[in-house]
Amino acid sequence: MSVIDPILADVQKPTAQARGLPNAHYTDPAVFAEERDALFGVGWAGLAVASDVPEIGDAVPITFLDIPLLLIRGRDGVVRVFQNICRHRGMILVEEPRKIEGAIRCPYHSWCYSTKGELVATPHVGGPGFNAHKDIDRATLGLIEVRSHIWRDVVWINLSGTAPDFEDAMADVIARWAEFDQPQFHGGADSRFTLTVNGNWKLAIENYCESYHLPWVHPGLNSYSRLEDHYNIEHEDLASGQGTLVYRQLKDDSGQSFADFANLTPQWDAGAEYLSVYPNVMLGVHRDHSFAIILHPDGPGRTNEQVHLYYATADSDDNLRLKNAEQWKVVFEEDIFVVEGMQRGRRAPGFDGGRFSPAMDGPTHCFHRWAANRIATQRAAG
Structure with a gap:
């Protein structure tokens, strides 16, 4: 080079x-x-630890390098990282750590997301009383997920989405401490x-x-x-x-x-x-x-x-x-x-x-x- x-x-x-x-x-x-x-x-960086969200529904907003992110443990038990913004107008979704009992609801226009990031409700999006519209495809408007991986309880993220798989990128260190796996x-x-x-x-x-x-x-x-x-x-x-x-x-x-x-x-x-x-x-x-x-x-x-x-x-x-x-x-x-x-x-x-x-x-x-x-x-x- x-x-x-x-x-x-x-x-x-x-x-x-x-x-x-x-x-x-x-x-x-x-x-x-x-x-x-x-x-x-470009690579894998540390964001938080999975122990920050120990129970199903636990959600923690994290501003990382000025990027608003949301760490959440879904109803399936999986820890995920999303951009902490609504796909409608970019409103911040979660301001403080809390447990998500139902859906993640945007406080601006009440668009709602599951803990897996799926867009599940768009009230009045088609006009008063019409909660759907032919041009609003919920399947493509879920929360933006940030690629993540958990190793040694650290939640590692790849902001670009282009890094090699974590196990490949970190192979030497993982092998060095294999006894602690x-x-x-x-x-x-x-x-x-x-x-x-x-x-x-x-x-x-x-x-x-x-x-x-x-x-x-x-x-x-x-x-x-x-x-x-x-x-x-x-x-x-x-x-x-x-x-x-x-x-x-x-x-x-x-x-x-x-x-x-x-x-x-x-x-x-x-x-x-x-x-x-x-x-x-x-x-x-x-x-x-x-x-x-x-x-x-x-x-x-x-x-x-x-x-x-x-x-x-x-x-x-x-x-x-x-x-x-x-x-x-x-x-x-x-x-x-x-x-x-x-x-x-x-x-x-x-x-x-x-x-x-x-x-x-x-x-x-x-x-x-x-x-x-x-x-x-x-x-x-x-």
Whole structure:
């Protein structure tokens, strides 16, 4: 692939010679809009978790990259994603999370849709008292569905509708964590929280990719899972991150810990892995719990991080679960100041994107290469 932009060409060089994405990719609204299509629209991005709609009829409106979407669990139990607009005049259908007891009714002219997105009622569309018209074909006017797939409870969406099947696109990561392809249970209200960060979403991904910062940013974590206990993970054009050879299970006062996931190989006895799956999902797996963090960009300089914790059984101990959530919240909050500090640093006109440590920053550079490739491909296509 030829890259016209010499700056993007520098990003794509080997790690020892490369520089990072330039400032505009963190601060410029026009570049943010370009990245919406290049980095989020073409492939699979994380939207929410299926546990957000646990029961039939549950519906949650989500504005994602300024696009109004609706996450809903249909009467058939299937979780779907639709554009949250009526096909009549584009009115927003659902304003707040709620349970759909009957149909999804547009508050403007009362057009109604089933939880599978079918248009089922068009009152007075043919004039007063006439609820049908020969030129209004209900079969072609259902809600616009957004292609979606659920993996590790994350609801992944493909906005363009043109990406390879999820199982093909994510094959390497799915295979890497095949042992964890088993039931996991969301910890409930005390196992979800949202962090708001005044920084570009890419900086959160970049920081999560590497363990280089542990001794200085996470001294508590580094006291037992040291920098030298970590290794880099790179899946080109897909995901990158880190693993640790030392994972310490959380225990309560009586020495009890969470139940383990079933039939794991010995590598997970004291190991754990953390992956940034491009563009916006950060995942972690351990022998006894896992987590998913979904990033929702709010313009170029603000990001909402939605954190969800999962366990191997549905009856995990309440107090231990709360302690685990508090522990992870401390770790994730420790990262906020560096993400926000790097964001402020992107206002320095002389900064050229920075350099990468050839030994420590391979996973972060892997993410930059992916982003540069996607952006260059879109620009080449015109």
